[in-house]
Amino acid sequence: MHPLVFISGATSLGLLFALQEWIHSRLWNSHLSLSLLMKAWGAQYFIWGVLCWVGWWTLRSHIYNADWKKLLWFFLPLSIFVSIFEEAIWVQLFPQLPMGKPPMPFLQRLSFQLDAELVDSLVIFWSAFFLFRSIGYYLRFREKERIAAQLQSQLVHAQMRALRMQLNPHFLFNTMNSISSLMRTDVPAADLMLEQLSRLLRITLHRGDAQFIPLSDEMEFIEMYLAMQDRRFSGRVRQQMSVDPSVHDALVPSMILQPIVENAYAHGLSRLSTNGLLSIEANSQGPELRLTVTNNGVGILPATPKNGNGVGLSNVRERLLMHYGGEHSFSMSQIDGDRVQIVMTLPLRFAESPIEQTTGYGA
Amino acid sequence: MIQAVLADDEVLARQKLRQLLREIPEIEIVGEGATAAETIDVVRATKPDLLFLDVRMPDMDGFDVVGELSTPGTQLPCIIFTTAYDRYALRAFEIHAVDYLLKPFTLERFRSATQRAMEQIKQIKQNPQAGLPKNSNGAQYTTRIVFKSKGRILFLPVSEICWIGAEENYVRICTQSETHLLRETMTHLEEKLDPNTFLRVHRSSIVNLQYVKEVRPEIDGEYGVHLLNGQKIAMSRGYRSRIKNWLER
Numbered sequence: 190m191h192p193l194v195f196i197s198g199a200t201s202l203g204l205l206f207a208l209q210e211w212i213h214s215r216l217w218n219s220h221l222s223l224s225l226l227m228k229a230w231g232a233q234y235f236i237w238g239v240l241c242w243v244g245w246w247t248l249r250s251h252i253y254n255a256d257w258k259k260l261l262w263f264f265l266p267l268s269i270f271v272s273i274f275e276e277a278i279w280v281q282l283f284p285q286l287p288m289g290k291p292p293m294p295f296l297q298r299l300s301f302q303l304d305a306e307l308v309d310s311l312v313i314f315w316s317a318f319f320l321f322r323s324i325g326y327y328l329r330f331r332e333k334e335r336i337a338a339q340l341q342s343q344l345v346h347a348q349m350r351a352l353r354m355q356l357n358p359h360f361l362f363n364t365m366n367s368i369s370s371l372m373r374t375d376v377p378a379a380d381l382m383l384e385q386l387s388r389l390l391r392i393t394l395h396r397g398d399a400q401f402i403p404l405s406d407e408m409e410f411i412e413m414y415l416a417m418q419d420r421r422f423s424g425r426v427r428q429q430m431s432v433d434p435s436v437h438d439a440l441v442p443s444m445i446l447q448p449i450v451e452n453a454y455a456h457g458l459s460r461l462s463t464n465g466l467l468s469i470e471a472n473s474q475g476p477e478l479r480l481t482v483t484n485n486g487v488g489i490l491p492a493t494p495k496n497g498n499g500v501g502l503s504n505v506r507e508r509l510l511m512h513y514g515g516e517h518s519f520s521m522s523q524i525d526g527d528r529v530q531i532v533m534t535l536p537l538r539f540a541e542s543p544i545e546q547t548t549g550y551g552a
Numbered sequence: 553m554i555q556a557v558l559a560d561d562e563v564l565a566r567q568k569l570r571q572l573l574r575e576i577p578e579i580e581i582v583g584e585g586a587t588a589a590e591t592i593d594v595v596r597a598t599k600p601d602l603l604f605l606d607v608r609m610p611d612m613d614g615f616d617v618v619g620e621l622s623t624p625g626t627q628l629p630c631i632i633f634t635t636a637y638d639r640y641a642l643r644a645f646e647i648h649a650v651d652y653l654l655k656p657f658t659l660e661r662f663r664s665a666t667q668r669a670m671e672q673i674k675q676i677k678q679n680p681q682a683g684l685p686k687n688s689n690g691a692q693y694t695t696r697i698v699f700k701s702k703g704r705i706l707f708l709p710v711s712e713i714c715w716i717g718a719e720e721n722y723v724r725i726c727t728q729s730e731t732h733l734l735r736e737t738m739t740h741l742e743e744k745l746d747p748n749t750f751l752r753v754h755r756s757s758i759v760n761l762q763y764v765k766e767v768r769p770e771i772d773g774e775y776g777v778h779l780l781n782g783q784k785i786a787m788s789r790g791y792r793s794r795i796k797n798w799l800e801r
Contacts, residue, residue: 380658387656388703391638405722405733413702434719437733548734549645550694550744 190245196238203234232282236275241317244271252318253325264318272310276302345511360451361386367421382420389413393444400512401440403540404471404478408432411446411469418454426458426465433472440538441478442512448501449482449531457486457529478537483530488523502531509533554673555582557598559591559617560606560634565655569604569634572662578670588612592620600629601673602666607635607644615640618647630669630676641705645698652698652705668709693746697725701732708732710745714763715785718756728781751794753777753787767795 207223207230214221244252255264280286280299287301364386371379392410396402408430415428446469458465470481502521509517518534556579560566566584573579582598585591588611595603595617607614614633622628631649633640634657644652650672651665697708708727717724718738725732742752752758765780767787775787777795787795 377659380656381660383656384658384661387654391654391703405735409702409733434722437720437722547642547700548736549642549698550696551645551698552648552692552695 192239192242192246195242195245196235199234199238199241200231203230203232203237206230206234229279229283229286233275233279236278237313237317240271240275244317245321249321249325252321253329255322268311268314268318271314272307273303275310276306364417378420382417385413385417385420389417396443399443401538401540402443403437404432404439404441405437407441407443407446408469408471410444411450414447414450415467418450422454422458422465425461425463426454426467429466429468431468431470436471436473436478436537438539439471439473439478440540441480441535442508445505445508445533446480446482448505452501453482453484453486453529453531457484460487461485473537474534476537477534480533480535481530483524483528485528488527489521489529509535554579554602554670555598555600556580556602556604557583557585557591557594557600557629558604559585559588559594559609559614560604561586561609562606565606565634572659573666575659576663576666579666588614588617588620591617595621595629599627602669603629603631605631605633607633607637607640615643615647627676630672632665632669638700638705641698641700645696645707649707651707654705694744697744699732699734701734706732710750711760711762713750713760714779714781715760715783716741716750716758717785751798753785753791753795755788755790757785759785761798767799 204227207226210230211221211223211226251259251263277299280295280302284292284298287298293301364382368379368382368386371382389410392406392413396406412430419426419428450467450469453467458467465485467484468482470479470483472479506519509519513535516536518532521529521531524530556573558566558569558581560569563586566586570581573581579602582600583594585594588609591603591605591609605614605617609617612620614635618628618631631644631647632651632653633644633649634653634655636655638654641652650669653661653665695710697706697710699706699708708725712727714726714728716738717726719733721735721737722733723736723738723741725734738752738756738758742750742758745758749761750758751761759777759779763779763781765778767775767777770776774789775792775795777785777787779785
């Protein structure tokens with residue numbers, strides 16, 4: 190803290206005391222000189238201000254950490270010494286005081302003042318001491334809180350990353366396996382799949398660590414993903430997508446749809462030999478963005494750890510909870526016997542800064 | 553016969569290009585370069601029509617090669633970039649590269665790139681100073697659009713666009729086989745396109761007249777534009793006079 194804080198604070202306190210004594214004396218009809226009172230009180234507290242600043246400057250960490258022993262063996266003697274020291278300076282500055290007494294030598298005046306004010310001085314010293322100590326506690330508390338908040342956000346980020354990574358690898362490896370198998374039978378198809386996989390990875394890399402992306406980017410990714418799934422399921426599944434143009438720019442958590450679509454394939458569509466249908470819809474409903482994924486197949490299967498059902502979906506739920514708290518909904522329901530519908534509603538939000546433009550025109 | 557030079561620092565990458573070029577008999581490989589310096593020497597010695605150029609090479613990058621080669625008086629070959637990096641696409645487009653292939657690429661993609669290159673080379677050989685149609689400001693109408701779509705870079709010739717539809721802050725560009733969503737406005741896009749080929753028929757659609765089969769009145773008294781691929785696009789009253797003018801020419 191700046192020395193001015195101590196000195197000006199203490200001095201104004203002193204001036205207030207002076208004013209108080211002056212008013213007091215007026216009430217009792219004795220007339221003390223206001224200027225002398227101001228000088229005397231002001232000087233006394235000015236000295237205390239300087240002493241407090243020096244104490245803060247040099248002994249701060251000792252004040253924060255002092256235990257009982259230190260209080261007894263260091264600060265108690267110090268308090269007496271500082272009080273006497275302060276009085277000595279003050280007495281030296283005001284030889285005309287105390288008033289109404291014959292002139293006295295320095296030591297006599299000092300002993301007179303100490304007699305009257307040593308307890309007051311000690312109180313001032315210890316008030317300052319405990320004030321500093323509580324400031325110390327407060328600062329430490331604030332620091333702890335800040336670190337805790339930082340840790341919390343780091344943790345959430347790490348969890349997010351982990352969850353996102355969890356979604357990718359087995360898809361990656363399955364695809365590589367498909368490529369490996371195609372390499373023996375159909376080289377152009379293997380080539381195509383490799384190219385599509387690279388495109389998917391490029392899109393993912395481009396997003397980097399962005400937690401939220403425009404829906405149009407997410408849908409682009411889903412389209413690519415569906416194109417690859419389409420190849421694996423060779424046209425057995427009809428895909429329908431309808432995105433309301435007004436929500437192209439709506440922000441959604443990155444990779445929020447892919448696990449749902451993956452789930453639809455893994456537990457529904459892959460069990461059908463013909464007439465699979467997957468539909469994805471996105472539209473706005475008032476202040477909310479509504480995303481619907483519907484697939485036919487075999488209805489909702491009971492979740493068992495063995496078939497891995499629900500891992501991807503519980504990730505989605507967890508991420509939605511972390512991002513939106515109570516401001517979202519997620520529901521999975523069975524409609525018309527064998528169709529499964531997942532409906533998510535999220536707060537409808539848009540990017541604040543304009544979205545990067547990468548279109549060029551020319552010859 | 554079109555003569556081509558391959559430039560890539562990786563042996564396997566050059567080998568892949570050689571294998572793919574075997575499928576395209578019109579193109580003959582006249583040289584290869586493993587470094588930028590080597591490539592510059594080979595190109596100066598052989599004067600090819602076409603250069604397959606990697607962006608990242610050990611000594612200099614592909615753009616430095618182009619810079620070195622573009623000295624006045626010499627004809628720069630048509631360039632197809634082949635690279636694993638997508639961030640140089642706009643730069644490649646600006647120096648009029650024919651195409652920008654992201655590794656790994658398929659034969660199909662490679663074929664479409666070489667097809668374009670061959671057309672361009674043919675044009676240059678027939679008419680070295682071919683001009684392009686200009687718009688009212690005197691600037692040229694765009695003949696190609698570059699954008700990223702679905703993890704790819706596209707140098708899309710506007711002649712491949714069938715129609716364009718508005719979707720709020722985006723436009724959907726539809727070709728024969730695919731659709732792409734671009735963050736762009738209809739008005740801006742309309743200004744860039746040659747009005748002799750592209751006609752705005754509705755507040756939210758522009759059609760390429762080359763793909764229009766017919767314009768038919770519908771039951772409700774409105775007109776509809778029918779494309780060669782069977783798609784139907786609504787036409788609004790306010791824009792009908794435009795297509796009339798065009799039909800009467």
